[in-house]
Amino acid sequence: MLVLLSGVSGAGKDTIKKELIHRMQQVESLPSYTDRSPRENDVPGVTYHFVTTEEFKRMIKEGELYEYSVHHEHYYGTSKKLMNEKIQNGKIIVKDIEVNGVANLLKLLRNDVKIVTIFLKVPKEVLQKRLEARNDKLSPKEISLRLNRLEYEESKIVMYDYVIKNNNLEKTINIIMEIIKNEYDLKEAEF
Numbered sequence: 001m002l003v004l005l006s007g008v009s010g011a012g013k014d015t016i017k018k019e020l021i022h023r024m025q026q027v028e029s030l031p032s033y034t035d036r037s038p039r040e041n042d043v044p045g046v047t048y049h050f051v052t053t054e055e056f057k058r059m060i061k062e063g064e065l066y067e068y069s070v071h072h073e074h075y076y077g078t079s080k081k082l083m084n085e086k087i088q089n090g091k092i093i094v095k096d097i098e099v100n101g102v103a104n105l106l107k108l109l110r111n112d113v114k115i116v117t118i119f120l121k122v123p124k125e126v127l128q129k130r131l132e133a134r135n136d137k138l139s140p141k142e143i144s145l146r147l148n149r150l151e152y153e154e155s156k157i158v159m160y161d162y163v164i165k166n167n168n169l170e171k172t173i174n175i176i177m178e179i180i181k182n183e184y185d186l187k188e189a190e191f
Contacts, residue, residue, distance in 0.1 A: 001092045001093070001113070001114045001115075001116065001180075001183065001184055002083075002087070002093050002095065002105070002109070002113050002114065002115045002116070003027075003092060003093065003094045003095070003115075003116045003117075003118065003180060003183075004095055004097050004101075004102050004105060004115060004116070004117045004118070005017060005094060005095065005096045005097070005118050005120065005176075006096070006097060006098060006099055006102055006117070006118070006119050006120070006153070006160070007119055007120030007121065007122065007153070007166070008122070008127060008146060008147075008149055008150045008153050008154075009072070009131065009146040009149070010122065010127045010130040010131040010146060011120040011121070011122045011127065011166055012120055012122070012130075012166045012169065012172065013096035013120060014047070014096060015169065016120070016166075016169070016172060016173055016176060017029055017094050017096050019173045020094050020173065020176065020177065020180070021094065023173070023177065024092070024177060024180065026090075026091060026092045026184075027091070027092045027093075027094055027180070028086060028091045028092070028093055028094070029046070029093070029094060029095070030078065030079075030082060030083055030086060030093045030094075030095045031045065031046060031047060031048050031049055032048055032049070032076045032077060032078060032095075032097070033048070033049045033050075033051055033056060033059065033065070033068075033075075033076070033077050033078075033079060034048045034049070034050060034051070034056075034074055034075060034076045034077075035050075035051060035052060035053040035055075035056045035074055035075045036048075036050075036072075036074035036075075037050070038050055049079070053075065056068075056075045056077065057075075059077065059079075060077070063080075064079060064080060064081065065077040065078055065079060065080060066078045066079075066080050066083060066104070066105060066108055066109070067100075067101050067104035067105055067108070068101075069098065069100045069101055069104075071098050071100075072142070072145055072146065073145075076098070076101070078095070078097070078101065078105065087113060092180060092184060094180075098153070099152075099153050099156040099159075102117055102156075102159065102160075103156070103159060106159065114183070116161055116162070116179065116180070116183045117159065117160040117161045117162070118160065118161065118162045118163075118164060118176060118179065119156075119157050119160040119162070119163045119164070120164055120166040120172070121154070121157075121163055121164065121165050121166065122165070122166050122167070123167075124147065124150055126167070127146075127147065127150065128143070128147060131143045131146055131147070162179055164176070
């Protein structure tokens, strides 16, 4: 089963994903490939798979990605090989991914894999405070880029199975854990 978690930068995707992995035995992450430089708290292979722009373009050309996009001036994409391996191992994959990536994965995989889509909604004022308080200290330009994307991402909410207002982290995590359990049980009941 594939759980796609979206929301604008600062909505809490990464924090929630880490907690789900920590609290649920069958849940694993599927880090995207990116050509951006690692930040202070990034762990290669855990937060992202870091490659050069040339390597990313090679991966596109060779058809190694299910989807990719340019987001905040950098490439991000989902490896076919890594995703297929995790799905074949019966894992529940939680992937934080932007809205265009969700649309592409739904188009490509919906008939082959159980996909659950969750959008985290956060008010713009709260989002700005979270972005300004981040450990990786985003520049004013980077904060503006992310805030300007809010309206676009929220316009894509209709393609999501669940939309959750993330104003209480613990409550949001518990809701998502219940969603995953219920959807997994439904998947297992299908025949």
